[in-house]
Amino acid sequence: MIPEPRIQSPPDGGAIDAAAVARTQFVVLGAGGLGCPALLGLVAAGARRVTLVDDDVVDASNLQRQVLYETADVGMAKTLAAESQLRLRARDLRLTQVRRRLDARGLAELLEDVDPAATVLLECSDDPGLKFAANDLGLARGIPTVIAGVQRWRGQIIAVVRGAACYRCLYEAPPPAELAPACSAVGIIGAAAGLFGHWMALLAVRLASARADVRGELAGSLHALDLRDMRVQTLRPRPRPGCPACAGEGPELDVSTARCAAR
Amino acid sequence: MATVRIPTPLRKYTQGQEEVTVDGGTVRELLANLEQSSPGIRERICDDAGNVRRFVNIFVGDEDIRYLDNLNTAVKPDSEISIIPAIAGGHTA
Numbered sequence: 001m002i003p004e005p006r007i008q009s010p011p012d013g014g015a016i017d018a019a020a021v022a023r024t025q026f027v028v029l030g031a032g033g034l035g036c037p038a039l040l041g042l043v044a045a046g047a048r049r050v051t052l053v054d055d056d057v058v059d060a061s062n063l064q065r066q067v068l069y070e071t072a073d074v075g076m077a078k079t080l081a082a083e084s085q086l087r088l089r090a091r092d093l094r095l096t097q098v099r100r101r102l103d104a105r106g107l108a109e110l111l112e113d114v115d116p117a118a119t120v121l122l123e124c125s126d127d128p129g130l131k132f133a134a135n136d137l138g139l140a141r142g143i144p145t146v147i148a149g150v151q152r153w154r155g156q157i158i159a160v161v162r163g164a165a166c167y168r169c170l171y172e173a174p175p176p177a178e179l180a181p182a183c184s185a186v187g188i189i190g191a192a193a194g195l196f197g198h199w200m201a202l203l204a205v206r207l208a209s210a211r212a213d214v215r216g217e218l219a220g221s222l223h224a225l226d227l228r229d230m231r232v233q234t235l236r237p238r239p240r241p242g243c244p245a246c247a248g249e250g251p252e253l254d255v256s257t258a259r260c261a262a263r
Numbered sequence: 264m265a266t267v268r269i270p271t272p273l274r275k276y277t278q279g280q281e282e283v284t285v286d287g288g289t290v291r292e293l294l295a296n297l298e299q300s301s302p303g304i305r306e307r308i309c310d311d312a313g314n315v316r317r318f319v320n321i322f323v324g325d326e327d328i329r330y331l332d333n334l335n336t337a338v339k340p341d342s343e344i345s346i347i348p349a350i351a352g353g354h355t356a
Contacts, residue, residue: 149349150350151350152271154270154350155350171318235347238330
């Protein structure tokens with residue numbers, strides 16, 4: 001008989017509520033360098049309801065950091081390969097594959113029917129505009145959201161909930177394409193992506209476990225870490241007066257994410 | 264002189280240095296002097312009008328200069344200035 005993995009609560013108790021994690025819908029945008037370790041961390045912590053969004057197929061160049069995939073998966077849809085791997089760890093996982101590249105409108109449609117009280121959004125994509133759209137829609141819909149980015153040796157991560165400073169309080173708009181090179185152009189250390197992906201999972205399960213009135217304690221700080229000198233900078237911005245995302249306005253939906261986020 | 268922490272994408276302007284020391288009584292003066300020693304770096308931080316770009320934040324110690332006096336924020340010789348641009352990457356296709 002194949003044993004079921006057992007989910008153990010940490011000895012300090014309280015920080016992670018396995019039952020709450022199991023009933024939360026985790027919506028993961030991107031099954032790449034951040035998404036793969038985030039998914040491993042989520043499922044290991046007891047997540048059993050996952051929506052995974054990615055339109056890409058596995059490429060051999062992905063394997064050094066996209067740790068859910070192996071050489072036999074090359075050419076396979078990432079959502080399918082990821083589900084196959086994760087089911088080896090949790091046979092009762094209910095994973096919904098969404099094979100499309102999202103813009104702000106697509107994300108709005110995806111989140112239309114979810115229960116904000118039982119959903120956590122993880123933005124793991126390489127699209128700067130989608131990070132801002134996730135921030136804006138998460139706040140507008142009241143869905144706790146974790147946003148991270150990683151390049152080379154460094155990364156950033158922030159949890160966003162209503163009432164705390166958000167990603168758009170800190171950064172008003174994404175960098176233009178010419179100043180935001182793709183990871184494929186600048187390189188990424190696989191273990192750096194792994195660290196930030198698992199960090200995202202940790203924040204996400206803590207958000208799922210926390211009562212709504214204390215989620216703010218987990219949010220509003222941007223942690224920036226450069227793994228070459230192991231220096232963590234924690235920035236605690238104040239909510240920015242006039243921030244449209246904090247006002248719940250959501251993103252503009254009739255333009256590309258890059259433009260909508262650049263308002 | 265104040266210490267400026269240089270983020271990875273801008274280190275090509277500082278010969279790879281992670282930290283540089285720069286004179287200046289305000290953030291504006293400091294950026295001007297930084298441009299002298301590291302030509303080209305200021306336009307990555309400020310737009311054509313001289314304002315800090317919307318995807319970049321500058322902190323003096325732990326304080327965001329937008330909540331102080333912006334580019335006129337005072338800098339002391341023992342101040343540490345951090346330039347924190349948004350990092351977009353994650354999923355590499």
